[in-house]
Amino acid sequence: MTQQDATSRLLTASVPRYTSYPPANHFSDSVGADDSARWIAAVPEDTAVSIYLHIPFCRRLCHFCACRTQGTASDRPLDAYVGRLETEIERVTRLIGRRQPVSAVHFGGGTPTILRPDHFARIDAALRGAFAIGPDTEMSVEVDPTEIDEDRLDALASMGLTRASIGVQDFDEAVQRAIGRMQSVEETTRAVAALRDRGARSVNVDLIYGLPHQTTTTLRETIDAVTAFAPDRAAIYGYAHVPRMARRQQLIPQDSLPGPAERLTLFDTAQRLLAWAGYVPVGIDHFARPEDDLARAAQEGRLFRNFQGYTTDAAPVLLGFGASALSRFPQGHAQNAAASGAWAKAVDEGRLATARGWALDPEDRARAEIIERIMCDFAVDLPAVAAGHGLRLADFSAELSRIAAHLGDEVDIDAGRLRLTARDGRFARLLAAEFDAFLSDESGRYSRAV
Ligand code: SF4
Structure with a gap:
């Protein structure tokens, strides 16, 4: 992977901003x-x-x-x-x-x-x-x-x-x-x-x-x-x-x-x-x-x-x-009805207004932590995070191969510890996206990586 390949990917890729996982x-x-x-x-x-x-x-x-x-x-x-x-x-x-x-x-x-x-x-x-x-x-x-x-x-x-x-x-x-x-x-x-x-x-x-x-x-x-x-x-x-x-x-x-x-x-x-x-x-x-x-x-x-x-x-x-408000719990995410009318109806009928969400399983939690660390620190200790969720580094071997192919020199990999080489984190969303199990068929639905 050349520097130019990684930069072209950066200019054209559409990936989530990862304010939650799953998005x-x-x-x-x-x-x-x-x-x-x-x-x-x-x-x-x-x-x-x-x-x-x-x-x-x-x-x-x-x-x-x-x-x-x-x-x-x-x-x-x-x-x-x-x-x-x-x-x-x-x-x-x-x-x-x-x-x-x-x-x-x-x-x-x-x-x-x-x-x-x-x-x-x-x-x-x-x-x-x-x-x-x-x-x-x-x-x-x-x-x-x-x-x-x-x-x-x-x-x-x-x-x-x-x-x-x-x-x-x-x-x-x-x-x-x-x-x-x-x-x-x-x-x-x-x-x-x-x-x-x-x-x-x-x-x-x-x-x-x-x-x-x-x-x-x-x-x-x-x-x-x-x-x-x-x-x-x-x-x-x-x-x-x-x-x-x-x-x-x-x-x-x-x-x-x-x-x-x-x-x-x-x-x-x-x-x-x-x-x-x-x-x-x-x-x-x-x-x-x-x-x-x-x-x-x-x-x-x-x-x-x-x-x-x-x-x-x-x-x-x-x-x-409030309408469309998001909640987060250790067990998962919940979102109130997005339309004010639907939210108001739920409140008036004496119900919670939750309309959708996602219950996290252990793999989701591991991926969420990996993505959060990448977005915050531009680095993640994969073996440590995997172990914290009962997983092994080998469970992320497909991601490691993809990272080498897609991001090359932009990421240092040392015994499963990943670190972006550039200090400004411009490749952070692309690196995080490699751990997103929901992303495969979604290109074009997110904002550009830059
Ligand atoms: S429409 Fe304008 S004022 Fe309203 S939330 Fe969007 S940016 Fe803010």
């Missing part, structure tokens, strides 16, 4: 409400859990976004949604049977900051009544700077906000027009300062490369503006253009998009600029100030990957609330 598109209705009820009831007593609340509403619907979101001009659907979240929280905690300690609460969406201050207060009261949330619990919220005001900022502060994440994508006006998301440097800078004033000790910014009309110049200007307000973390994701699945993306003409080689140049540019600004790389697409928890965890081999991306949160149980 969520392999979940099936073999898992339902009865399974999640059993898994919830079995949450170990002395273990802190992580909580995810999904708010699937937005005031604007950006053309590039593949999230399942619902546009709303009125607050009426929000009032009803928050009421059902309260019910769902109460139902799940009744199954647990005690006030379980919580390591982290994350509000994602959609646009969580579309909620009014009284909505946040109600959800906070429901959570604190049902769970043991203390001063050490991380409280993070995805914030839209165009959808935040003083009252909402105060509501986040009252909840004990510790982290915030802000979507920027690209500040260039032509790019923003093409993706239907106008957001100025000034309002973003103001939002970051206000969040810090209200207690957010870590602010993350999300950027995207591969957007329509994006060039290394627009990206450089964006990163210059971002580093000027000095977020603690930045993530740069590749835009995945899948208009057949995400219909809003049909508004983005294919010929306005950078090609595979230009995407790689854009990513390289972003990496270099963030490194010059003092950020250290974390995993495949995150960057953090050296003193940030995420950078320290990466250095110390304490990085984890869950549905939200890279995290320092080691909680073995993630409880997801």
Whole structure:
């Protein structure tokens, strides 16, 4: 395998981002409400859990976004949604049977900051009544700077906000027009300062490369503006253009998009600029100030990957609330009904809203751990992980042969211990994919590896 072969594969391959194993598109209705009820009831007593609340509403619907979101001009659907979240929280905690300690609460969406201050207060009261949330619990919220005001900022502060994440994508006006998301440097800078004033000790910014009309110049200007307000973390994701699945993306003409080689140049540019600004790389697409928890965890081999991306949160149980929310248990994954209507019906009928998932067997667990280590450390001790799950190195001999054939010099193999030779992890998804037993017939359904 020559360097060129591996690079061509990198430019053309479509592979999962591995925020779970198996990836969520392999979940099936073999898992339902009865399974999640059993898994919830079995949450170990002395273990802190992580909580995810999904708010699937937005005031604007950006053309590039593949999230399942619902546009709303009125607050009426929000009032009803928050009421059902309260019910769902109460139902799940009744199954647990005690006030379980919580390591982290994350509000994602959609646009969580579309909620009014009284909505946040109600959800906070429901959570604190049902769970043991203390001063050490991380409280993070995805914030839209165009959808935040003083009252909402105060509501986040009252909840004990510790982290915030802000979507920027690209500040260039032509790019923003093409993706239907106008957001100025000034309002973003103001939002970051206000969040810090209200207690957010870590602010993350999300950027995207591969957007329509994006060039290394627009990206450089964006990163210059971002580093000027000095977020603690930045993530740069590749835009995945899948208009057949995400219909809003049909508004983005294919010929306005950078090609595979230009995407790689854009990513390289972003990496270099963030490194010059003092950020250290974390995993495949995150960057953090050296003193940030995420950078320290990466250095110390304490990085984890869950549905939200890279995290320092080691909680073995993630409880997801809201439409389409994902939960993770030692026994498997469970996902709530994706459509708000189906989720609402389940909540109103007194049921758990689990619609699909995946029950893990010992081999799935081994593959999940191998893939998580590759995505976090760019290395994995295959014999050690295999032994931990009652398997042997020989059980992965087909994978080792494929890795030698597909990735050649990009991977060092020493007695079953694998390590990517490049430090930036650009081949991590391809290496992880070699251990994905679900992948064989799925090419084209995932985003590009770069
Ligand atoms: S990018 Fe954010 S604001 Fe835009 S549609 Fe997606 S979730 Fe909504």
